Amino acid sequence: EQAASPGRGRLGLILGSAVGDLAALAAQDDVDVVVRVRHGDGVPAHLVDHAANCAALVDAGCDRVLALHSVGSLRADWPVGTVAAPDDFFAPWATPTTFDDVRGHRIPGVDATWHDAVVAAWQASTDHPIVTGGVYAQTTGPRFETRAEIRFLATVADVVGMTLASECTIAGELGLAYASISVVDNLANGIAATPLTMDEYAAGVAANRTLLADALPRLVTALT
Structure with missing residues (x-):
């Protein structure tokens, strides 16, 4: 069971820490958007309070959320700079819930109608x-993955990160239609010919900032 597809509510936008300072670009005076920076003040990915972030959007009148993610690519043919809108996730070890009763017994997932609207707005x-689909694998963090772990994840997914599955699950429980735009900042450990370094990761994040800074205002306008 997915969240209800969006209707007349406000747009929620969740930004990662790497692009959190782009919030001002998204929150323009002439658009109705509620912006949350996922990690807050330096909170690592494995400690993000997804329930608090999503509840704040619901309290602000949002019925849908677009989440931006920085991801590692599990495919050599998805290089740094690839933009994807994942339509599924793999995270059997990530099972967050806001409920301790039968309400948590549901089928999570990206909202198909909202996903298609986000893709059209990006285009x-x-x-x-x-890329109009793909599978996001969520790991537990805070460390990055070993080469052996990446070889395993690449059999079921296209990109890897630490937040989408938990965030999508909680959003759905709270009635928010959820979709993601995920930007490849690095080739995951072992995908490239040489091992991933933190300097390479930082360079990929910086390279994608210009793209997001340019596209984000128009994207938000198109979705409101």
Whole structure:
């Protein structure tokens, strides 16, 4: 069971820490958007309070959320700079819930109607191509993955990160339609010919900032 597809509510936008300072670009005076920076003040990915973030959006009148993610690619043909809109996730070890009763017994997932609207808005906002599907694998963090772990994850997923599955699950429980735009900042450990370094990861994040800073205002406008 997915959250109800969006109707007349406000748009919620969740930004990762790498692009959190782009919030001002998204929150323009002429658009109705509620912006949350996922990690707050330096909170690592494995300690993000997804329930608090999603509840704040619900309290602000949102019925849908677009989440931006920084991801590692599990595919050599999805290089740094690839933009994808995942439509599924793999995270059997990530089972957060806001409920301790039967309400938590549900089928989570990206909202298909909202996902398609986000993809169409991205395509109308920028010439940068977007992959219109894919599977996001969520690991527990805070460390990055070993090469052996990446080989395993690459059999079931296309990108890897630490937040989407938990965030999507909680959003759905609270009635928020959920979709993601995930930007590849690095090739996951072992995908490239040489091992991933933290310097390479930081360089990928920086390279994608210009793309997001350019596309985000138009994207938000198209979705409100």
